[in-house]
Amino acid sequence: MSEWTDLRRKVLEKEFNRMNDRQREAIFWTEGPLLVLAGAGSGKTTVLVNRIANLIRYGSAYHSEEADRLTAEDAANMRAYLAIGTELSPETQRDMAVSPCEPWQIMAITFTNKAAGELKKRLTDLLGESGGEIWASTFHSACARFLRQFGDRLGYTSRFTIYDTDDSKRLMKECQRTLRIEDKVLSHKTILNEISRAKDSLITPQAYLEAAGHDNRLVLIGQAYSLYQEKLKKADAMDFDDLISNTVHLFLECPDVLSYFQNKFRYILVDEYQDTNHAQYMLVKLLSQKSQNLCVVGDDDQSIYKFRGATIENILSFEKTFPRAHVVRLEQNYRSTQTILDAANAVIANNAERKGKTLWTENPKGDPISVYTAANELGEADYIAKQILDGVEKNRKFSDYAVLYRMNSQSSTLERIFVKSGIPYRMLGGLRFYERREIRDMIAYLSVINNPEDEIRLRRIINQPKRSIGDKTIAQAAEIAAGVGESLFEVIAHADEFEQLKRSAGKLQQFAALMQELMRASEALSPGDLYELLLERTNYQQYLRETEEETAQDRIENIQELASNIRQYEMDNGEEATLSGFLEEISLMTDVDNLDESVDAVVMMTMHSAKGLEYPCVFLPGFEEGIFPGMQAIYHPSDIEEERRLAYVAMTRAREELTIVNAEHRMIFGSTTRNKISRFCMEIPEELIDRHSEREWKKPEPGTVLPISNRETRSASVQAARHFGPAASTKPEKPKTAFLPGDTVHHKTFGDGMILSASPMGNDTLLEIAFERVGTKKLMANFARLQKV
DNA sequence: CCCTGGCCGCTTTTT
DNA sequence: GCGGCCAGGG
Numbered sequence: 001m002s003e004w005t006d007l008r009r010k011v012l013e014k015e016f017n018r019m020n021d022r023q024r025e026a027i028f029w030t031e032g033p034l035l036v037l038a039g040a041g042s043g044k045t046t047v048l049v050n051r052i053a054n055l056i057r058y059g060s061a062y063h064s065e066e067a068d069r070l071t072a073e074d075a076a077n078m079r080a081y082l083a084i085g086t087e088l089s090p091e092t093q094r095d096m097a098v099s100p101c102e103p104w105q106i107m108a109i110t111f112t113n114k115a116a117g118e119l120k121k122r123l124t125d126l127l128g129e130s131g132g133e134i135w136a137s138t139f140h141s142a143c144a145r146f147l148r149q150f151g152d153r154l155g156y157t158s159r160f161t162i163y164d165t166d167d168s169k170r171l172m173k174e175c176q177r178t179l180r181i182e183d184k185v186l187s188h189k190t191i192l193n194e195i196s197r198a199k200d201s202l203i204t205p206q207a208y209l210e211a212a213g214h215d216n217r218l219v220l221i222g223q224a225y226s227l228y229q230e231k232l233k234k235a236d237a238m239d240f241d242d243l244i245s246n247t248v249h250l251f252l253e254c255p256d257v258l259s260y261f262q263n264k265f266r267y268i269l270v271d272e273y274q275d276t277n278h279a280q281y282m283l284v285k286l287l288s289q290k291s292q293n294l295c296v297v298g299d300d301d302q303s304i305y306k307f308r309g310a311t312i313e314n315i316l317s318f319e320k321t322f323p324r325a326h327v328v329r330l331e332q333n334y335r336s337t338q339t340i341l342d343a344a345n346a347v348i349a350n351n352a353e354r355k356g357k358t359l360w361t362e363n364p365k366g367d368p369i370s371v372y373t374a375a376n377e378l379g380e381a382d383y384i385a386k387q388i389l390d391g392v393e394k395n396r397k398f399s400d401y402a403v404l405y406r407m408n409s410q411s412s413t414l415e416r417i418f419v420k421s422g423i424p425y426r427m428l429g430g431l432r433f434y435e436r437r438e439i440r441d442m443i444a445y446l447s448v449i450n451n452p453e454d455e456i457r458l459r460r461i462i463n464q465p466k467r468s469i470g471d472k473t474i475a476q477a478a479e480i481a482a483g484v485g486e487s488l489f490e491v492i493a494h495a496d497e498f499e500q501l502k503r504s505a506g507k508l509q510q511f512a513a514l515m516q517e518l519m520r521a522s523e524a525l526s527p528g529d530l531y532e533l534l535l536e537r538t539n540y541q542q543y544l545r546e547t548e549e550e551t552a553q554d555r556i557e558n559i560q561e562l563a564s565n566i567r568q569y570e571m572d573n574g575e576e577a578t579l580s581g582f583l584e585e586i587s588l589m590t591d592v593d594n595l596d597e598s599v600d601a602v603v604m605m606t607m608h609s610a611k612g613l614e615y616p617c618v619f620l621p622g623f624e625e626g627i628f629p630g631m632q633a634i635y636h637p638s639d640i641e642e643e644r645r646l647a648y649v650a651m652t653r654a655r656e657e658l659t660i661v662n663a664e665h666r667m668i669f670g671s672t673t674r675n676k677i678s679r680f681c682m683e684i685p686e687e688l689i690d691r692h693s694e695r696e697w698k699k700p701e702p703g704t705v706l707p708i709s710n711r712e713t714r715s716a717s718v719q720a721a722r723h724f725g726p727a728a729s730t731k732p733e734k735p736k737t738a739f740l741p742g743d744t745v746h747h748k749t750f751g752d753g754m755i756l757s758a759s760p761m762g763n764d765t766l767l768e769i770a771f772e773r774v775g776t777k778k779l780m781a782n783f784a785r786l787q788k789v
Numbered sequence: 790c791c792c793t794g795g796c797c798g799c800t801t802t803t804t
Numbered sequence: 805g806c807g808g809c810c811a812g813g814g
Contacts (some may be wrong), residue, residue, distance in 0.1 A: 112803045140804045165802090304801080408800090409799085409800090409805095409806090466790090590803070608801050630801080642801095668805095669799065670805045
């Protein structure tokens with residue numbers, strides 16, 4: 001090794017001196033395929049960010065002997081940097097670099113918007129403005145970008161609509177009707193699942209039908225698949241899986257497009273590689289075929305999405321697929337205590353199908369794992385609530401706590417107890433913002449304005465608000481549309497020209513005229529202004545007030561929240577803001593993306609959604625055979641390993657305290673069952689555990705809860721928790737502001753009103769208020785955010 | 790055309 | 805235990 005090379009290496013090592021040896025190995029290994037096996041909490045995002053920074057600043061300098069450009073001045077500069085830490089001059093940095101790359105030559109792919117956003121943020125923090133030129137995005141949004149640009153090669157316009165699962169479901173039901181497939185015989189769920197798997201594996205409808213042979217069931221699914229794709233294309237729409245598979249098809253069918261991107265991207269990095277499916281594997285393989293510079297980061301032990309088509313094979317056989325691949329293992333954990341890691345290691349060691357990795361840490365040993373056995377699910381929730389309140393008394397924050405469960409349905413008991421105990425919480429999952437009916441309706445309006453070919457979303461809104469246009473009429477119009485080869489919207493706009501539609505022609509054309517007016521307006525107005533016009537012209541809010549008894553208030557608030565989302569989008573994108581841009585952004589958005597970390601509240605979510613997150617204290621309720629592992633997994637022993645990986649993921653979310661809870665009896669699907677403690681709990685060495693149970697502790701009034709069965713209480717709390725944070729309204733012991741009959745109050749949406757009655761309900765008060773503008777409403781005092789006037 | 794009452798069937802779900 | 809879905813009556 002020449003003196004120059006040696007000097008340069010030392011400088012680079014110092015540049016990245018905050019990394020450990022293995023991390024630096026991953027950062028400096030720039031050329032050729034690289035597999036980084038990154039255990040939980042091993043700092044993989046940091047490695048990705050620094051690896052990219054190195055590629056841009058120094059290229060492959062670390063492993064290069066090339067030193068021609070280095071001058072004596074550079075050498076002096078480098079020695080000073082090593083000796084006394086003076087800054088490297090930009091000239092020296094440039095001279096040290098060996099074929100560095102431009103930011104736009106790098107593509108970094110993640111699975112979630114959250115991960116992509118964090119990556120982007122850390123890249124711009126480190127690299128400044130130019131960091132923003134890196135393609136850091138999710139698989140889906142990167143593919144949407146490819147397809148907006150080149151989708152015409154596959155027969156799509158650049159304005160295609162992205163269908164979510166609800167749209168897909170409606171479309172499939174449509175197909176089933178046409179093909180006379182009874183949902184009872186073959187459900188839309190089964191078919192869509194099967195289609196999703198087919199797309200993941202890049203199997204076209206034709207190929208599917210060929211492979212189906214004489215298997216009746218498969219032939220039916222194949223026919224449904226075929227029709228479904230036909231209808232999607234006609235509607236200029238793609239579902240989530242299409243985004244990936246169509247991109248791969250585009251690349252395979254148009255070598256010029258592929259070669260354009262192969263030349264553009266010199267380096268490709270993929271995060272969470274263990275969760276990729278076959279189509280995603282093909283995508284990155286194709287893109288990196290020319291450069292061979294593919295770096296994948298993943299952890300086979302954290303593969304928990306097999307049920308959605310992820311193949312752990314991709315990571316297990318990376319070295320076979322890419323024979324020159326270099327492998328780096330990151331096993332040092334910076335997150336959890338040694339005890340938590342020992343427990344997680346012991347559990348995952350029971351899996352046979354793995355690369356084998358043992359996490360270690362320099363962190364202290366920490367407290368033992370708490371295992372608490374409650375009498376039933378109420379005792380379970382009570383215990384968790386008490387532990388949290390105790391912790392908060394000892395200076396913990398609510399936001400230090402996370403409760404991770406196997407199924408969303410486990411959350412309801414916890415919610416009830418949290419509301420009762422005054423614990424603020426935020427919950428992920430369940431009904432998401434963009435899945436609410438009123439939000440979907442408004443988005444459907446915007447989609448149709450953007451793309452009138454979209455029949456599914458057109459059908460959704462044609463009679464919403466009610467316009468006396470029934471299913472029969474719509475079906476008739478759809479039939480005509482199919483017959484004459486026009487879109488449904490065209491037929492409706494010219495309803496009077498068709499004999500069968502004569503009777504409802506007036507209503508249909510009135511609706512079409514409204515939409516056409518909005519379409520014309522959309523050309524001149526910004527998305528936000530268009531949305532306002534839309535609300536005004538459809539009278540949708542008025543409609544909600546008239547038809548929804550209890551939920552009108554929530555729904556109107558949601559509609560207004562959407563308005564502020566659109567305005568926010570406009571602010572973020574300035575001149576570039578377009579309607580289709582906004583629609584794309586929200587169609588690829590999820591709940592986790594909106595998780596506001598600054599709010600001091602306990603977080604509740606499924607173990608699946610918790611991947612990639614970490615909390616000081618974690619509760620894992622429902623560690624019982626039949627719940628976790630679930631029934632399904634117990635019947636199919638091959639699924640047990642995936643459940644165990646999920647347990648591993650869940651346990652390694654905890655930094656300091658981990659509490660596992662099980663209940664001896666539990667109400668499930670309406671009947672009480674008795675479950676054994678989970679095998680995963682038994683796999684933790686006894687010496688790491690501190691056991692308690694409700695029975696031995698003989699707590700006062702175990703499992704007794706105020707019967708808060710009132711639906712409004714619950715939904716109101718969820719509402720408040722989700723959108724506005726807990727509004728600090730549920731701090732324990734906080735005296736409730738008394739609202740009395742006769743008081744005049746102000747509400748954000750409803751304006752001023754007078755309280756008619758106040759009746760205590762659970763821990764809250766139900767108020768009946770006569771508003772000046774909107775009449776009498778019933779609201780819960782804690783969540784309505786009323787102000788005394 | 791629209792509302793209501795009874796029946797079924799239930800994991801997880803980054804997009 | 806709850807919500808989604810269809811059938812039948814208004």
